[in-house]
Amino acid sequence: MGYLALAVVSGLAAVERKGFLQAMLSRPIALGPIAGLALGDVRSGLYVGVPLELLWLGAVNLGAALPVHEALGTAAAAGATVLAARALQPSGLAGPMLLPAVAVLAVAACAPLASLGRCADRMVERWNERLYALAEQDLARGHAAAAARTNLYGLVLPFAISFVLAPLGAAVAAALIPLVLSRAPSLVVPLGLGWVAFNGLACASGARAMRGPRAPAFYFGALVLGIALATVTALAGGGA
Amino acid sequence: MIATVPRAVLAACFWRSLFLQAAWNRRGMQNLGFAYAIYPALRVLYPDPGRRAQALSRHLGFFNCHPYTAAAIVGGVIHHEERVAAGAEPPAGPEAYKTTLQGPLAAIGDGFFWTALRPFFGALAALGALLFGWPAVVAALTMYNAIHLAFRIGLFRAGYRQGDAVVGALARLALPVAAGHLRVAGAALCGFCAAAVVVHAAAMPRPSSVLVAVLAATVGYVVLARGARLLPTAYAAIMAGVGAALVVGRFQGSP
Numbered sequence: 001m002g003y004l005a006l007a008v009v010s011g012l013a014a015v016e017r018k019g020f021l022q023a024m025l026s027r028p029i030a031l032g033p034i035a036g037l038a039l040g041d042v043r044s045g046l047y048v049g050v051p052l053e054l055l056w057l058g059a060v061n062l063g064a065a066l067p068v069h070e071a072l073g074t075a076a077a078a079g080a081t082v083l084a085a086r087a088l089q090p091s092g093l094a095g096p097m098l099l100p101a102v103a104v105l106a107v108a109a110c111a112p113l114a115s116l117g118r119c120a121d122r123m124v125e126r127w128n129e130r131l132y133a134l135a136e137q138d139l140a141r142g143h144a145a146a147a148a149r150t151n152l153y154g155l156v157l158p159f160a161i162s163f164v165l166a167p168l169g170a171a172v173a174a175a176l177i178p179l180v181l182s183r184a185p186s187l188v189v190p191l192g193l194g195w196v197a198f199n200g201l202a203c204a205s206g207a208r209a210m211r212g213p214r215a216p217a218f219y220f221g222a223l224v225l226g227i228a229l230a231t232v233t234a235l236a237g238g239g240a
Numbered sequence: 241m242i243a244t245v246p247r248a249v250l251a252a253c254f255w256r257s258l259f260l261q262a263a264w265n266r267r268g269m270q271n272l273g274f275a276y277a278i279y280p281a282l283r284v285l286y287p288d289p290g291r292r293a294q295a296l297s298r299h300l301g302f303f304n305c306h307p308y309t310a311a312a313i314v315g316g317v318i319h320h321e322e323r324v325a326a327g328a329e330p331p332a333g334p335e336a337y338k339t340t341l342q343g344p345l346a347a348i349g350d351g352f353f354w355t356a357l358r359p360f361f362g363a364l365a366a367l368g369a370l371l372f373g374w375p376a377v378v379a380a381l382t383m384y385n386a387i388h389l390a391f392r393i394g395l396f397r398a399g400y401r402q403g404d405a406v407v408g409a410l411a412r413l414a415l416p417v418a419a420g421h422l423r424v425a426g427a428a429l430c431g432f433c434a435a436a437v438v439v440h441a442a443a444m445p446r447p448s449s450v451l452v453a454v455l456a457a458t459v460g461y462v463v464l465a466r467g468a469r470l471l472p473t474a475y476a477a478i479m480a481g482v483g484a485a486l487v488v489g490r491f492q493g494s495p
Contacts, residue, residue, distance in 0.1 A: 019259065019262040019263075020259050020262065022308075023381070023385050029369065029377055029380075030365075033374050033377065042374055043374075046369055046374050049369075051366075053362050053363075053366050054363065054366050054430060055474065057359045058359070060355060062354060064266070095445075096443075104478055108475065108478060111471060111474070112471070125264060125265055125266050126265075128263045128264060128265035129265045129266060129267050131263045131265065132265050132271065132272060135275070135300060136300065139296060139297055142290075144292050144296045145279065145283075147275065148275050148276045148279035148296065149276065150272055151259060151263045151272040151273050151275065152259065154262040154263025154265075154272065155262050155263075187482075189445070189446060189485055190482040192444065192446075192485075193446060193449055193481040193484060194478040194481035195478075196437065196449050196452050196481055197452050197456040197477040198474060199437045199453070199456070200434060200438075200457035200477070201456045201460035201474055201477040203431070203437060203457050203460075204456070204458070204461035206430040207426075207427045207431065209355075209426075210363075210424070210427040211355060212423040212427070214424050215424060215427035216427070218427040218431065219427040219428065219431040219461065220431065220458070220461075221428070222429070222430070222432045222434075223431040223432075223434045223457060224431075225432075226432045226435020226436065226438075227435045229435075230435060230439045
């Protein structure tokens with residue numbers, strides 16, 4: 001049932017991403033926790049959704065240029081994180097670095113699906129030219145309403161592609177991750193640091209997406225200010 | 241006497257405009273979506289099936305615009321089709337309107353929504369999630385969609401009521417200036433996100449976590465600014481973090 005729920009969520013996200021509404025519901029920051037909710041763990045879904053949102057902040061569809069399919073990558077990674085973490089519960093592996101370790105492996109395994117999704121998008125665009133031809137034929141036969149309705153058939157293929165690929169990617173990653181971590185538990189802490197590095201890079205990627213000459217100054221300035229504020233707060237709290 | 245499209249039909253056209261990109265294709269781009277959106281109005285304006293098919297064929301031609309700002313063109317085309325149906329305008333009028341406006345409105349939409357407003361709210365939601373959890377995401381997305389839908393509905397109505405004058409109305413909003421402010425604010429939000437990552441790293445059992453976080457957030461920015469590809473850089477960052485932990489662990493003698 002969990003995989004079916006993930007498949008439906010992923011398919012709907014693929015539709016919302018381009019075919020209908022575009023209200024940020026297919027963005028990683030929303031889709032991560034929604035995919036997690038579908039599998040019964042919002043927190044783990046959000047844990048993955050936050051850095052993926054920042055990483056892919058610049059993934060935008062400008063004109064005919066196609067970005068990576070961030071929704072497909074996110075749904076698979078969030079699903080893999082939730083399922084792998086759940087599979088590891090009986091293993092005895094625990095600690096604050098376990099979820100980061102699981103998350104980084106899930107992202108590493110599923111991120112390429114985003115690039116695969118872009119290839120699928122190109123294929124869908126070529127397929128949709130057949131719908132255009134179908135609409136012209138309907139119009140030539142005098143079936144104007146049917147010609148107009150052809151537009152909706154374009155929602156089917158993106159839904160189906162994500163419906164299949166997201167749970168498949170999550171399943172493969174969720175099977176491999178517990179295998180890796182249970183056979184090499186000493187990798188948990190290093191992988192946790194890998195997750196920290198990934199999060200740091202994701203923030204940098206988000207800032208890079210904010211194109212503009214003053215963006216770097218504001219990014220580094222806020223980074224320094226944020227660390228200073230946190231340090232002062234911690235010291236003040238420690239002294240009190 | 242120019243017949244007007246009933247409000248319920250206008251609402252149907254607006255709803256259908258949300259599916260503008262459903263069948264995006266390289267040949268006509270958003271043409272199928274536009275024809276789908278405009279059809280309820282054409283059904284009312286052209287009771288004769290032959291004239292209706294002729295009108296729809298005008299809107300199966302090439303069309304490409306930002307999905308939000310395209311609402312202005314959908315509304316404006318209905319305005320023009322009302323005049324065409326009454327014989328007050330030549331049939332080429334709506335097509336000329338679409339051709340003239342789609343480029344500028346696409347540029348405005350891409351520049352404001354896709355490269356400024358949406359990334360800003362993405363960064364805001366991310367920072368909110370790091371500090372307060374999922375309710376912050378709900379709040380950020382609610383704010384974003386309040387703005388997004390207000391624009392879409394407002395542009396549709398402006399296009400329908402004002403036709404060609406919608407461009408002037410948009411220009412008065414000074415969206416490129418607002419976009420510039422949103423981008424620097426978004427960059428700052430990403431900086432605060434990086435600071436939150438550093439603070440969270442400080443709570444981890446490995447002291448080297450803080451250095452890893454700071455280096456990834458700073459060196460990572462420089463590397464990406466020099467044109468490094470994103471996914472390989474992400475993998476490199478992960479490997480660097482893992483490697484750093486292994487090296488430090490070996491020096492400290494920990495398992």
